[in-house]
Amino acid sequence: MNAEIISVGTEIVLGSTLNTNTYYLSKRLWEIGINVLYHTTVGDNPKLLEDVVNIGLERSDLLIFTGGLGPTADDMTKEVISKALGLKLELNKNMEDSLKDYFNQTNRLMSSNNIKQAYLPEGAKILTNEIGTAPGIYIEWKEKKLILLPGPPKEMELMFNKYVIPMIQQDYTIKIKTINTIGIGESTLETLLMDIIKDQDNPSLATYAKEGQVDIKIIAKGYEEEKVNILLEDIVKKVENRISKYIYSCDDETIEEIVFNKLKNKNMKIAFCESCTGGLVSSKFTQIPGASEVFERGIITYSNKAKIEEVGVSKKTLERYGAVSEQVAIEMARGLLNKTGVDITLSTTGIAGPSGGSSSKPVGLVFIGIATKEDSYAIKSIFAGDRKSIQNRAALKAFDELRKIL
Amino acid sequence: MNAEIISVGTEIVLGSTLNTNTYYLSKRLWEIGINVLYHTTVGDNPKLLEDVVNIGLERSDLLIFTGGLGPTADDMTKEVISKALGLKLELNKNMEDSLKDYFNQTNRLMSSNNIKQAYLPEGAKILTNEIGTAPGIYIEWKEKKLILLPGPPKEMELMFNKYVIPMIQQDYTIKIKTINTIGIGESTLETLLMDIIKDQDNPSLATYAKEGQVDIKIIAKGYEEEKVNILLEDIVKKVENRISKYIYSCDDETIEEIVFNKLKNKNMKIAFCESCTGGLVSSKFTQIPGASEVFERGIITYSNKAKIEEVGVSKKTLERYGAVSEQVAIEMARGLLNKTGVDITLSTTGIAGPSGGSSSKPVGLVFIGIATKEDSYAIKSIFAGDRKSIQNRAALKAFDELRKIL
Numbered sequence: 001m002n003a004e005i006i007s008v009g010t011e012i013v014l015g016s017t018l019n020t021n022t023y024y025l026s027k028r029l030w031e032i033g034i035n036v037l038y039h040t041t042v043g044d045n046p047k048l049l050e051d052v053v054n055i056g057l058e059r060s061d062l063l064i065f066t067g068g069l070g071p072t073a074d075d076m077t078k079e080v081i082s083k084a085l086g087l088k089l090e091l092n093k094n095m096e097d098s099l100k101d102y103f104n105q106t107n108r109l110m111s112s113n114n115i116k117q118a119y120l121p122e123g124a125k126i127l128t129n130e131i132g133t134a135p136g137i138y139i140e141w142k143e144k145k146l147i148l149l150p151g152p153p154k155e156m157e158l159m160f161n162k163y164v165i166p167m168i169q170q171d172y173t174i175k176i177k178t179i180n181t182i183g184i185g186e187s188t189l190e191t192l193l194m195d196i197i198k199d200q201d202n203p204s205l206a207t208y209a210k211e212g213q214v215d216i217k218i219i220a221k222g223y224e225e226e227k228v229n230i231l232l233e234d235i236v237k238k239v240e241n242r243i244s245k246y247i248y249s250c251d252d253e254t255i256e257e258i259v260f261n262k263l264k265n266k267n268m269k270i271a272f273c274e275s276c277t278g279g280l281v282s283s284k285f286t287q288i289p290g291a292s293e294v295f296e297r298g299i300i301t302y303s304n305k306a307k308i309e310e311v312g313v314s315k316k317t318l319e320r321y322g323a324v325s326e327q328v329a330i331e332m333a334r335g336l337l338n339k340t341g342v343d344i345t346l347s348t349t350g351i352a353g354p355s356g357g358s359s360s361k362p363v364g365l366v367f368i369g370i371a372t373k374e375d376s377y378a379i380k381s382i383f384a385g386d387r388k389s390i391q392n393r394a395a396l397k398a399f400d401e402l403r404k405i406l
Numbered sequence: 407m408n409a410e411i412i413s414v415g416t417e418i419v420l421g422s423t424l425n426t427n428t429y430y431l432s433k434r435l436w437e438i439g440i441n442v443l444y445h446t447t448v449g450d451n452p453k454l455l456e457d458v459v460n461i462g463l464e465r466s467d468l469l470i471f472t473g474g475l476g477p478t479a480d481d482m483t484k485e486v487i488s489k490a491l492g493l494k495l496e497l498n499k500n501m502e503d504s505l506k507d508y509f510n511q512t513n514r515l516m517s518s519n520n521i522k523q524a525y526l527p528e529g530a531k532i533l534t535n536e537i538g539t540a541p542g543i544y545i546e547w548k549e550k551k552l553i554l555l556p557g558p559p560k561e562m563e564l565m566f567n568k569y570v571i572p573m574i575q576q577d578y579t580i581k582i583k584t585i586n587t588i589g590i591g592e593s594t595l596e597t598l599l600m601d602i603i604k605d606q607d608n609p610s611l612a613t614y615a616k617e618g619q620v621d622i623k624i625i626a627k628g629y630e631e632e633k634v635n636i637l638l639e640d641i642v643k644k645v646e647n648r649i650s651k652y653i654y655s656c657d658d659e660t661i662e663e664i665v666f667n668k669l670k671n672k673n674m675k676i677a678f679c680e681s682c683t684g685g686l687v688s689s690k691f692t693q694i695p696g697a698s699e700v701f702e703r704g705i706i707t708y709s710n711k712a713k714i715e716e717v718g719v720s721k722k723t724l725e726r727y728g729a730v731s732e733q734v735a736i737e738m739a740r741g742l743l744n745k746t747g748v749d750i751t752l753s754t755t756g757i758a759g760p761s762g763g764s765s766s767k768p769v770g771l772v773f774i775g776i777a778t779k780e781d782s783y784a785i786k787s788i789f790a791g792d793r794k795s796i797q798n799r800a801a802l803k804a805f806d807e808l809r810k811i812l
Contacts, residue, residue, distance in 0.1 A: 011614055013442045015433025016623070019425065022447070027421030036419045037454060041428070041445035048443060055461060071593040072613070073603075106770070106790040111593045131791050152615075154795075206422070272685075272706075278692025279678075279685035282706045286684025287794055289760050291708070297716065298706030300678075300688045306703035306746075340712075354695050388693055 001168070003029055003036045004060035006052060008068035008077045009151055010043035021066045021156055028160065031176055031219055032169050034062065044074040053084040061144055062168060067151030069134040071114045077148055078121065078137060085141050087121040095126060095135060102133060127163040129155055138167060173225045175232045178252040179216040179239060182400050186214045189243065196238055203235050211389060212396040215252075248403055255399040256284050262406040263294040268343040270402075272298040273311050273336040275323065276350035276366055280395045296342045301332065311335030311347075324349050324361055329369030329378040337371040344405075345371045346398055352390045366394045368401055407574070409435055409442045410466035412458060414474035414483050415557055416449035427472045427562055434566065438575050439627060440468065450480040459490040467550055468574060473557030475540035477520045483554055484527065484543060491547050493527040501532060501541060508539060533569045537561055544573065579631045581638045584658040585622040585645060588806045592620045598649055602641065609641050617795060618802040619661075654809055661805040662690050668812040669700040674749040676808075678704040679717050679742040681729065682756035682772055686801045702748045707738065717741030717753075730755050730767055735775030735784040743777040750811075751777045752804055753784075758796045772800040774807055 005025050011017040022039045029036050037060065042052045049068075056063045068077030082089050096118040103110040117134055120126060127136030127147075132155040137148040147164055149156045181189065186209040190197065193216075197205050203220035216239060220232040240247060248255055263270055272281050272295075282298035285291055299310045304323055307313040312335040313328055321327045332347035350366030357363035362382065369378040379401055383393040411431050417423040428445045435442050443466065448458045455474075462469045474483030488495050502524040509516040523540055526532065533542030533555070540556040542565045553570055555562045587595065592615040596603065599622075603611050609626035622645060626638035646653060654661050669676055678687050678701075688704035691697055705716050710729055713719040718741040719734055727733045738753035756772030763769035768788065775784040785807055789799040 007445075010612065013432055013445060014436045015429055015431070015442070016614065018429045019445070023421055023424045025421070026419055030420050036421070037449065037451075038458075039413075039419060039425070039445070039447035043443065045443075051465070052444075059457070070615075072596045073600075074612075102790070105768070105788075107788045108591065109594070111591075111597055113593050113597065131795065274685075277689075278697065278701075279680075279688030279704055279706070280692075282685030283683075283689040283797075286686075286706070286708065286758075287797065289793055291684065295684075296709050297712035298685055298704075298708070299716075300685070300692070300704030300706075302692065302698055302704070303702050310703065310705075352692075387695055391689075391693065 001034055001061045002059075003034050003062040003064065004038040004040060004056050005036060006056055006063060006065045007039070007041040007151075008044065008049060008065060009041070010045075010074070012041050012067075013043045021151070021153060024153065024157060025064060025066070025160065028165070029064075031217075032165060032174050033172065033221060034168065044068060044076065046076050046080050049077065049080045050084050053081055057084070057144060063144065063146045064164075065146070065148045066156055069117070069136070069148060069150045071111070071117055071133065073113070075134075078119070081139070081146060081148065082121040085121070085139070085146075087123065087139070087141075089119040090122055092118055092120045092126065095120065099133060127159050129159060131155055131158060136163065138163075172221060172223045173228045175220050175228050177218045177232055177236050177250065179218070179236070179247055180249040180252060180255070181214050181216065181243065181246040182212065182248050182255060182396065184214065184243070184246040185209075189214050189216070189246070192243055193239065196235065196242075200235065203231050205235065205239075211385075212393045213255075248400065254284075255396060255403060257288055259399050259402045259406065260285065260288050260291065260294060262403070263344075264290075266406070268294065268406075269296045269340075270294055271296045271336050271340045271342045271345050273332040273345060273347040273369075274298065274300045275302060275307070275332070275348055276352045277348045277391050277395050277398070278302065278352075280391050281346065281348060281398050284395055284399075296340055299336065307332060311339060322361070324351055324365060324367065326367050326369075326378040326380060329367035330371070330376050331369075333369035333371035333378075334376045337373075337376075343372065344402070346402060347371075348394055348398055350390070350394060352387045352394075354387055364390050366390070366397070368394070368398050370401060370405060372405075407440055407467045408465075409440050409468040409470065410444040410446065410462050411442060412462055412469060412471045413445070413447040413557075414450065414455060414471060415447070416451075416480070418447050418473075419449045427557070427559055430559065430563060431470060431472070431566065434571070435470075437580065438571060439578055439580050440574065450474060450482065452482055452486050455483065455486045456490050459487055463490070463550060469550065469552045470570075471552070471554045472562055475523070475542075475554060475556045477517065477523055477539065479519070481540075484525070487545070487552060487554065488527040491527065491545070491552075493529065493545075493547075495525040496528055498524050498526045498532065501526065504534075505539065533565050535561055535565060537564060542569065544569075578627055578629045579634045581626045581634050583624045583638055583642050583656065585624070585642070585653055586655040586658060586661070587620050587622065587649065587652040588618065588654050588661060588802065590620065590649070590652040591615075595620050595622075595649065595652070599645065602644055602648075606641065609637050611641065611645070618799045621658075654806065661802060661809060663694060665805050665808045665812065666691065666694050666697065666700060668809070669750075672812070674700065674812075675702045676700055677702045677742050677746045677748045677751050679738040679751060679753040679775075680704065680706045681708060681713070681738070681754055682758045683754045683797050683801050683804070684708065684758075686797050687752065687754065687804050690801055690805075702746055705742065713738060717745060728767070730757055730771060730773065732773050732775075732784040732786060735773035736777070736782050737775075739775035739777035739784075740782045743779075743782075749778065750808070752808060753777075754800055754804055756796070756800060758793045758800075760793060770796050772796070772803070774800070774804050776807060776811060778811075
C-alpha cells in the first residue's frame with residue numbers, strides 16, 4: 001500500500017508553521033510497514049487543493065490529510081474532497097449533539113459556523129476528537145482509503161494512534177520496543193551499538209535524540225507473532241546488557257513517570273525546592289495524573305530572602321558560598337525536608353543565563369540537592385544551551401538522580 | 407510568480423529527517439514577495455521524481471529543488487530534471503577543476519563518482535557551494551525558473567541567500583504585523599472580523615489559533631513603502647478598534663513577557679501560589695531572562711496541609727468550601743501577599759483531571775485568585791481538554807488576568 005501525506009494550510013506554505021505532522025506520520029507509517037512515497041502541502045485554496053486531491057488519487061492508495069477541518073471559512077478540506085469524490089455532505093445528528101455538548105460543558109457559545117463540523121461525506125466514518133471540536137473522517141472510495149485528520153499535532157497524533165492505526169495496519173505483525181536512555185550522547189551510544197545496528201535488518205534499530213535523552217527504537221516484523229517476539233526480545237537483551245546503566249525505561253515512559261511510580265510503590269512523599277528551574281521540576285511532575293498522591297508541595301525560592309525564610313538556608317552559607325553552590329543546594333533540600341516531614345526532597349540552584357555567569361560559576365552550572373532522613377548530598381553539573389535548554393536539562397537530571405536513589 | 411518547493415530524499419518520506427528546508431525557504435520567499443503554492447517531497451526514485459517535475463512544470467513558474475545533488479548513485483535530481491527538460495548534461499571544465507581543488511585543499515581523495523558533480527545541463531548556470539562539494543544549478547527554461555540546491559540546510563541556506571535571492575527578488579515592499587489575542591475563540595474572532603477579512607486582498611488578514619490564544623497576521627504589499635505602511639496601519643487600527651479587549655500585544659510577544667514588562671516598569675514584585683497548575687505559571691515566568699528582577703518566590707501548595715502551613719488558608723474554609731473554591735483561591739493569594747510582602751500575588755486552584763471531578767465541580771474548573779495591597783478577588787473558569795491542556799489554559803488565563811489588572 002503506497003501512501004501520500006497531504007498537509008493543508010496556508011500557514012505552512014507561507015513558512016509560518018514548521019510541518020511536523022508529515023514527519024510524525026511518516027515515521028509512524030514506516031513503523032507499521034506502510035511506504036510513504038509523497039508529501040504534498042498546499043494552502044487553503046479550494047481549486048489548488050482539488051488538483052492535489054486528484055493527483056493523489058491517481059498515484060497513491062492511502063491518502064492522509066491533515067488540516068483544514070476547523071469551523072472557519074478557510075477550512076475546506078472536507079468540502080473539497082467530497083466534491084472531488086462526488087460525495088454529498090450530510091448532517092450527522094450524533095456529531096451535532098456532541099458538538100453542542102462540548103460547547104455546553106466548556107461554557108462557551110457555539111457560533112453558527114461550528115455547525116459545519118457536523119457534516120460528513122456520505123458513507124464516511126467519524127473519528128472522534130476527544131480534545132478538540134474537529135472530528136476526523138475515514139472514507140473508503142474505489143479501493144482507496146482517505147483519512148482526514150485535524151491539523152493541531154496533539155489532536156492529530158491522538159486520533160492517528162487510537163483510530164487510524166487499527167484501520168490501516170497490514171496483516172503482518174510489527175512489534176516495537178522503545179528503550180529510553182539518559183546521560184549518554186547519541187553518537188557515543190551509536191558507537192557502542194554499531195555492530196548491532198549494522199548487522200540487523202530485522203529487527204531494525206534506530207536512535208532518536210531528544211533534549212538530554214536518546215531513545216532507541218527497535219522494530220521487528222514478520223508473519224508469525226511468536227517469531228517476531230523472539231527476534232525482538234533477543235535484540236532488546238543484547239542492548240540492555242551493553243548499556244544498562246543509561247537505560248531508565250523499556251516502556252517508553254517519561255523519566256518523571258518512572259520517579260512517580262517508584263515513589264508510589266514505596267508509599268513515599270516528595271517535595272521540591274527550586275531556584276534555577278523556576279517551577280519546571282514541579283510542573284513536569286504535576287503533569288502526571290495522580291501526582292498529588294506523592295507530591296506534597298513545591299517551593300520556588302527565587303530570591304535569597306525566600307531561601308532563608310522558606311527553607312532556612314543560613315545567611316552565612318549564602319554569603320560564604322553564594323546562592324549557586326553545593327552547600328546551598330544541600331541546605332535547601334534539608335530545610336524543606338525538616339519543614340514538610342516528607343520522605344525525600346530535591347533542590348535545584350544554578351545559573352540558567354543568559355547573563356549572571358562568571359569564570360568560576362559559568363552559565364549552565366547547576367547543583368541538584370537531595371535529602372532523605374538518612375542522608376543529604378548535592379550533584380554538580382554544567383549544561384550547554386540557552387536558558388530554556390539549561391532549565392530543561394537540569395530538570396531531567398534532577399529526575400534522573402531521583403530515579404537512581406529510589 | 408508562483409513557486410513550488412520540491413524536496414528530494416528518501417530519509418524525509420520515511421520520517422527519519424524533519425523537513426526544515428521547506429519551512430526556511432517558504433519563509434524567505436514569502437518575505438521577498440513570492441507566493442509559494444506547493445511543497446512536494448519525494449524519495450530518491452527517478453521515475454517518481456520525474457512525475458513530480460512534470461507536475462511542477464505544469465503548475466508553477468519557479469521550482470526550487472533541495473537534495474539529491476551529491477556524488478552517490480541515489481543522488482539523481484540533476485539527471486532526472488535534465489531528462490524531463492530534454493537538456494543534455496555537459497562536463498564543465500571549471501567545475502571539474504574547482505572540485506579537484508576542493509579535494510586537494512581538504513586533503514581528501516576525490517572518488518571517481520565525484521566527477522559526476524562537474525556535469526551541468528546545457529545552458530545552466532553554476533551556483534558555487536563554498537562549504538560543500540555539490541554545486542547548485544540555475545536553469546531558465548520556457549519562462550520557467552528551476553533552482554537546484556543541495557539538501558544540507560547550512561549549504562542550502564548560504565547559497566539561497568547569496569545567489570538565489572538576487573536572481574528572483576521582486577521589487578516591491580512587504581510589511582507584516584502580528585496581533586496577539588487571548589480569551590476569544592478563532593471562529594468567534596473571525597465572525598467579528600468577517601467583513602474586514604472578506605473585503606481585503608491587500609492587506610490580507612489571517613487568523614492562527616494556538617492553545618488558548620489566536621494570532622492575527624496582517625500582510626500588506628506594494629511598490630511604494632509609504633503606501634504600504636498606510637495600508638497596514640489602516641487595517642491594524644480597524645482591527646484594534648473592533649476587538650481591543652482581546653488584544654494583549656501588537657508585537658508578537660508572549661503574554662508572560664507582557665506581564666513581566668508591566669511589573670518591571672512599575673517596579674513591582676510578584677509571587678505565585680499554585681495548586682492545579684503545579685508550578686507551570688512559575689515555570690513559564692522564569693523562562694524569561696531576568697525574571698528574578700520581579701519574581702520573588704513561588705509556592706506550590708499541592709496538599710491541603712501545604713495550603714494551611716505555607717499561606718495560612720484556614721482549615722474551616724477548606725472544610726466548608728473545598729480546596730477548589732473561590733474562597734480558597736482568595737485566601738491563598740492573600741496569605742502569600744502577607745507572608746512575602748510583595749506587591750501582587752496570584753493563586754490557582756482547580757481540577758486538572760482526568761479524575762477528581764464531580765457534577766458541581768467538574769474537571770476543568772479553575773479559580774484564579776489575585777491579591778494586592780488594596781484588593782483581592784478570584785475568577786472562575788472552566789477549561790476543556792486533557793490534564794495538560796487544562797493546566798496550560800489555566801496558566802494563560804492567569805497571565806491574562808495579571809495583564810488586565812496591571
